[in-house]
Amino acid sequence: MVELTHLTIAEARDGLAGGVFSATELTEAHNTAIEAARPLNAMVLETADRARDMAARSDLRLAKGEGGMLEGIPLAIKDLFCTEGVRTTAGSHILDNFVPPYESTVTANLWRAGAVMLGKTNMDEFAMGSSNETSFFGPVENPWRKPGDNRPIVPGGSSGGSASIVAARAALAATGTDTGGSIRQPASFTGLVGLKPTYGRCSRWGIIAFASSLDQAGPLTRSVRDAAIMLSAMSGHDPKDSTSADLPVPDFEAALSGDIKGLRIGIPSEYRMDGLPEEIEKLWQQGIRWLEEAGAETREVSLPHTKYALPAYYIVAPAEASSNLARYDGVRYGLRVEGDDLTDMYERTRAEGFGAEVKRRVMIGTYVLSAGYYDAYYVQAQKIRTLIARDFQSAFDDVDVLLTPTAPSEAFAVGDKSDDPIAMYFNDVFTVPASMAGLPGVSVPSGLSETGLPLGLQLIGKAFDEETIVRTAGVLEAAAAFDAQPEAWWETGQ
Amino acid sequence: MSLDKATVSKIARLARIRVPDEDLEQLGDELNNILGWVEQLNEVDTADVPPMTSVVEMQLPRRQDVVNDGAYSEKVLGNAPDTENGFFVVPKVVE
Numbered sequence: 001m002v003e004l005t006h007l008t009i010a011e012a013r014d015g016l017a018g019g020v021f022s023a024t025e026l027t028e029a030h031n032t033a034i035e036a037a038r039p040l041n042a043m044v045l046e047t048a049d050r051a052r053d054m055a056a057r058s059d060l061r062l063a064k065g066e067g068g069m070l071e072g073i074p075l076a077i078k079d080l081f082c083t084e085g086v087r088t089t090a091g092s093h094i095l096d097n098f099v100p101p102y103e104s105t106v107t108a109n110l111w112r113a114g115a116v117m118l119g120k121t122n123m124d125e126f127a128m129g130s131s132n133e134t135s136f137f138g139p140v141e142n143p144w145r146k147p148g149d150n151r152p153i154v155p156g157g158s159s160g161g162s163a164s165i166v167a168a169r170a171a172l173a174a175t176g177t178d179t180g181g182s183i184r185q186p187a188s189f190t191g192l193v194g195l196k197p198t199y200g201r202c203s204r205w206g207i208i209a210f211a212s213s214l215d216q217a218g219p220l221t222r223s224v225r226d227a228a229i230m231l232s233a234m235s236g237h238d239p240k241d242s243t244s245a246d247l248p249v250p251d252f253e254a255a256l257s258g259d260i261k262g263l264r265i266g267i268p269s270e271y272r273m274d275g276l277p278e279e280i281e282k283l284w285q286q287g288i289r290w291l292e293e294a295g296a297e298t299r300e301v302s303l304p305h306t307k308y309a310l311p312a313y314y315i316v317a318p319a320e321a322s323s324n325l326a327r328y329d330g331v332r333y334g335l336r337v338e339g340d341d342l343t344d345m346y347e348r349t350r351a352e353g354f355g356a357e358v359k360r361r362v363m364i365g366t367y368v369l370s371a372g373y374y375d376a377y378y379v380q381a382q383k384i385r386t387l388i389a390r391d392f393q394s395a396f397d398d399v400d401v402l403l404t405p406t407a408p409s410e411a412f413a414v415g416d417k418s419d420d421p422i423a424m425y426f427n428d429v430f431t432v433p434a435s436m437a438g439l440p441g442v443s444v445p446s447g448l449s450e451t452g453l454p455l456g457l458q459l460i461g462k463a464f465d466e467e468t469i470v471r472t473a474g475v476l477e478a479a480a481a482f483d484a485q486p487e488a489w490w491e492t493g494q
Numbered sequence: 495m496s497l498d499k500a501t502v503s504k505i506a507r508l509a510r511i512r513v514p515d516e517d518l519e520q521l522g523d524e525l526n527n528i529l530g531w532v533e534q535l536n537e538v539d540t541a542d543v544p545p546m547t548s549v550v551e552m553q554l555p556r557r558q559d560v561v562n563d564g565a566y567s568e569k570v571l572g573n574a575p576d577t578e579n580g581f582f583v584v585p586k587v588v589e
Binding site: 097098099101102198199200213239242243245246305307308311312314315322326329330331332333334335336338339341342343344345346347348350351354359360362363364366367370377379380381382383384385386387389421422436437438463 | 497502506507509510512513521524528529531534535536538543546548552555573574575582584586
C-alpha cells in the first residue's frame with residue numbers, strides 16, 4: 001500500500017481515478033496525520049467529520065465519473081478564508097467566536113472542484129508577521145529542526161500553519177495568502193512550493209482583509225505541478241471583487257513543458273545585498289547555472305528602487321490595515337468589551353482584541369494617514385511604489401522572468417526575532433518588491449542550508465504571466481531535485 | 495521627527511485603542527523606531543512621479559445602481575454581541 005499522506009496532488013488524483021484507493025481512505029489517512037501533528041500547533045480548527053462527509057460525496061462522484069479537478073483531494077485552509085458555518089478567526093482574539101454566514105470565493109471554487117476540507121490553519125494575527133508568532137493561538141512550529149538540535153524553529157509567516165501542516169505530510173496542499181511574502185517565505189522555510197499569483201488573479205471576496213491593494217490568495221504545495229493544479233482551481237473572475245481580473249484562466253498544468261530554451265532570465269543586481277549569507281548567494285549562483293544548463297540565457301538587470309520597497313511597504317500596508325481593521329468595533333461581530341460609553345467600548349474592545357503587532361501597525365497606519373502627515377508619508381510611499389513598478393516594467397523589456405533568493409536566511413528559532421520588529425520585517429526584503437508591483441512570484445525548494453534547513457529560490461514574472469514562472473519553476477525543481485524531508489519527531493513524542 | 499507621549503496618546507485615541515498611560519512611552523519608542531526607519535524614503539526625488547493608484551491597469555467595472563443582494567438580516571445579525579428586534583445594540587449615545 002502506498003503511503004497516502006506522502007503523495008503529491010497529481011499522484012493522488014491518478015490513484016483516485018484508477019481506483020487504487022478511495023477519497024474516504026485518503027481523507028482518513030490525513031485526519032489521522034493531522035491529529036498526530038497537533039504538537040506543531042499548525043491547525044486552529046480540525047474539521048474531521050466534515051472532511052469525511054465531503055470525501056464520501058467525492059467517492060460517489062468519482063464512481064459516476066463526474067469528479068472535478070481536485071476531486072477527493074484533502075486540503076488545509078488558512079484561517080483568513082471565510083468558510084460558511086465554520087469558525088474563522090484570522091488568528092485574532094477579536095474574531096475568535098466568528099462563524100461566517102458565507103463562503104469565500106476561492107474556497108467555494110475549491111469545493112466546486114471536489115476538494116475536501118481537513119480544517120483551518122494557524123497564522124499570524126490578521127496575516128501580520130513573518131514567523132507565525134503573532135497568532136492569538138500561539139506560535140506554530142516548523143516540522144523541520146536542525147539535526148541534533150531540538151529547539152523549535154518557526155515555519156515563517158504569515159501562512160505558517162498552512163506551510164507546517166503540508167510539510168509535515170498531514171495535508172496534500174493548503175491555501176495561503178500573500179501580502180508581502182506570506183506564501184513564498186514560509187514555503188522557503190519549510191521546503192515547499194509557494195505561489196503568489198498576479199494581483200487580481202484570485203478573488204479576494206471572503207478573505208479577511210489586511211492590505212487590500214496587496215492581498216492575494218495562492219497555494220502551498222509539495223511540487224510545482226501541484227501548485228499549477230491548485231492555482232487553476234482557485235483562480236477566476238468574480239464580480240464580487242471589483243479588482244478581480246476578467247481574464248480566462250489558463251490550464252497552468254499544461255504550462256509545464258519542461259522547455260526553457262532561449263528564455264531570458266534576469267538577475268537583479270540590487271538583490272545582492274550587504275550581509276546576505278554566503279550560502280544563500282551560493283544557492284542563487286547554483287540556480288543561475290541550473291537554468292543556463294537547461295538552455296536559458298541569464299543576464300544582470302537593475303531594479304534601482306529595490307531598497308525602498310520594504311520601508312514603503314511598511315507605510316502602505318499599515319495604512320490600509322488601519323482602515324480595514326476599523327470594522328472591528330465590538331458592534332456587529334467579534335469580541336465586545338463593555339465600557340462606560342460607546343467610545344470607551346470601542347477602545348477597550350480593540351485593546352483586548354488585538355495583539356501587540358496588530359496594534360503597532362494600526363497605529364502606524366493611523367498616524368501616516370492623519371491630517372498633516374498624509375502627503376509626507378502615504379503619498380510619498382505610493383509614488384515610490386510607482387517607481388518600483390516602473391523598475392520591473394523596464395527589466396521585463398529585456399527579460400522574461402527574474403530569479404532571486406526567496407528569503408535572506410534559513411528559518412530561525414522561535415523567539416529569535418520577536419523583540420525586534422524591523423529585523424522581522426527584513427524577512428520579506430526579497431518578496432515585498434514584487435508584491436508592491438502586483439507581480440506573480442513562486443518559491444521553489446532548491447537546497448538545504450549548512451545547518452540542514454530548507455532554502456528556496458524565487459521566480460518573479462510579468463503580470464498575468466504565471467505560465468512562464470510555472471514553466472521555469474518546473475525546470476528549477478527538476479534540476480534541484482530537492483527530496484529532503486523533515487523527520488516526523490512529533491509522531492514519536494520527542 | 496519623533497512622536498512624544500501626547501502624540502502617541504492622540505494616535506491611540508484616533509485608532510480607538512485604549513493604551514494605559516504607563517505603556518505610552520514604550521509604545522512611542524517602538525513607533526519612533528519604525529518611523530525613523532521609513533524616513534529614508536525622503537532621499538528619493540519623486541517630484542514628477544504620480545502616486546500609484548492601482549497595480550494592475552484596469553477600469554473598475556460598472557453596474558446598474560439597483561438592489562441586487564440582501565434581505566437576510568438574521569445572517570447579518572448572527573455574529574453580533576447584542577441585538578434586539580433586528581437591530582444591533584450599542585451603549586446609549588444620546589442622553
